[in-house]
Amino acid sequence: MLVLAGGQAWGDEREDLEVVRQTTMNLISALVKKGVLTQEVAEAMVKQAEDAARKKVAATPPAQDNVVRVPYIPETVKREIRQQIEQEVVAQAKAERWGDVNAVPEWVDRLQWTGDLRLRYQANRFPAGNAPEYYFSQGYGQNITDTTQDNQAFRMRARLGLNAKITPAISAGFQLTTGNTNNPVSTTQTLGQYENKYSLVLDRAFLKAHSDETLPWLSVSAGRIPNPWFSTDLVWNDNLNFEGAALHVDPNAQTSRQLRPFVTLGAFPLQSIERSLTVSASNKWLFGAQTGVEWIKDTNTRAKIGLAYYDYRNIHGIPNTATAPNAFDQTAPAFRQKGNTLFDISAPGVTTPLWALAADYQLLNLTAMADLNVYDPVHIILTGDYVKNIGFNRSEILARTGQDVQPQTTGYMARVAVGMPTMLLKNDWQVFLAYRHLEADAVLDAFTDSDFHLGGTNNKGFILGGQYGLDKNTWLSARWLSSNQISGLPLSIDVFQLDLNAKF
Incomplete structure (x- = not known):
């Protein structure tokens, strides 16, 4: 058994x-x-x-x-x-x-999408007493097409960005936006194109190297990169991206120290010119360096200050000659708004003027910001900016242009905002008031704010506005921008903007 x-x-x-x-x-x-x-x-x-x-x-x-x-x-x-x-x-x-x-596949976790959409109503008002636009464009070469007729427009801006983590130390970034390839400071699309479709442009494409393990204090970006500078729109437009490379040093980025110094260096080709027997213009460059310190006392108080030097190379115009009538055509700027002092570089006998910059531009820029959360969650945010063009040389301009140009080389801005720093939640709010004064040759007019005075330099005035959160990451904002010319022909411009914003 x-x-x-x-x-x-x-x-x-x-x-x-x-x-x-x-x-x-x-x-x-x-x-x-x-x-x-x-x-x-x-x-x-x-x-x-x-x-x-x-x-x-x-x-x-x-x-x-x-x-x-x-x-x-x-x-x-x-x-x-x-x-x-x-x-x-x-x-x-x-x-x-x-x-x-x-x-989902592992690589999906290494991608981060960002985007925003803005719908805008804008009204431009030209008070009585402005000089006709003909005198600005013909006599001084300024890009001004209207000084007397009020107008309004509906506009939109759409942006879609992707950040990809390739390795722990290498990442890539891309951004598509509305706009066109002929305007580096505007990404808006005016509605009313007879129901035609809009264009998208590649606004950013860059690689960034940064290692939290080996060199946590150092990062390098190259390609078409976001603005690397601590700045305001007095010098650099909010929509402006830079072509080139930037190095950022922040020794205390991952520490709890209250004082955190930083250094940023950058080199950016502005215009690549192929020289030949008939083309004598040189490549145009922008080199920059900024140093500063950020003070973070606690979660309620922080401040930041930065001193920058921006050096434009081969930026001024060179007159053509009778023997080489087009040799220096490309010394004229590829893009400009209005305000900078210009002169005609066309060869003798040429009746169509070609306007170029009379001055050189080497900018010394001091920027400061303080964020005080003294009435939590209401912040008081103070911002100041000062710029001086130390590259302006009156005698060189006289020899180059035959004009004795008075130096107008200073710009400054002060802004106070009360409310939430950003519009994240429903019922978030902020009100702000700013005053800015930007003389004709204080900065390059091509890259400064494109809304105040409808863009450019040689302007002064106030900005009053507010924002209110309608829902999470959705808010309404309104601004009134009132400006006058500092020198030259009379030109007053008032701009009203009402925006509906959403981001993800």
Whole structure:
């Protein structure tokens, strides 16, 4: 009886082992059919399990003759074995990112999308007493097409950005936006194009190197990069991106120290010119350096100050000659708004003027900001900006242009805002008041704010506005910009903007 019982027990054991084996094989086969596992991975798992089982059997000592084995596997144990096998397979699959049917591929976690949409109503008002636009454009070369006729427009701006983490130390960034390739400071699209479709342009495309482990204090960006400077729109328009490379040093970026010094260096080609026997103009460059310190006392108080030097190379115009009538045509700026002092560089006898910059531009710029959260959650934010063109040389301009140009080389701005720093939640709000004064040759008019005085330099006046959160990341904003000319022909411009903003 004992022998028969042992034989029956051995038969039950083989049956149970076969059930476990088939359960495992069926589970793996089901994972292959659902696409969770590939056939190659499944075969490798089975082979690995078989090899491990053979090794374990080979290492088990043979049973002694006087020992009678009566194996028995209860149903509860069978279920536990099945569950354990399933849990181990799924756990391994999750760890390797192929076993979880609801998981997304690993590379998706390394992508971050950003975007925003702005709808704008804008009204431009020209008070009485302005000089006709003809005198600005013909006599001084200024890009002014209207000084007397009020107008209004509906506009929109759409931006979509992608940041991709390629490795722990390398990332890439892209941004598409509305706008056109002929205006570096505007990304708006005016509605009313006879229902025609809009264009999208590549506004950013860059690589960034930054390692939190090896060099956490250093980052380098190259390509078409976001504005690397601590600045305001007195010098750099909010929509402006830079072509070139920038290096940023922040020794205390990941520390709790209150004082955090920083340094930024940048080199940016402005205009690439292919020289030849008939083209004598040189490539135009912008080099910049900024140093400063950020003070973070606590979560309620912080301040930042930065001193920058921006050096434009080969930016001034060079007159053409009768023997080389087009040699220096490309010394004229590829883009400009209005305000800078210009002169005609066309060759003698040419009746169509070609306007170029009379002065050189080497800017010394001091920017400061203080954020005081003294009435939580209401902040008081104070901003100041001062710029001086130390590259303006009156005698050189006289020799170059034949004009004795008075120096107008200073700009400054002061702004106070009360409310929430950003519009994130429903019922967030902010009101602000600013005054700015920007003389004709204080900065390059091509890259400064394009809304105040409808763009450019040689303007002064006030900005009054407010923002209110309608919902999460959705807000309404309004601004009134009132400006007058500082020198020259009379030109007053009032601009009203009402924006509906949404971001994600």
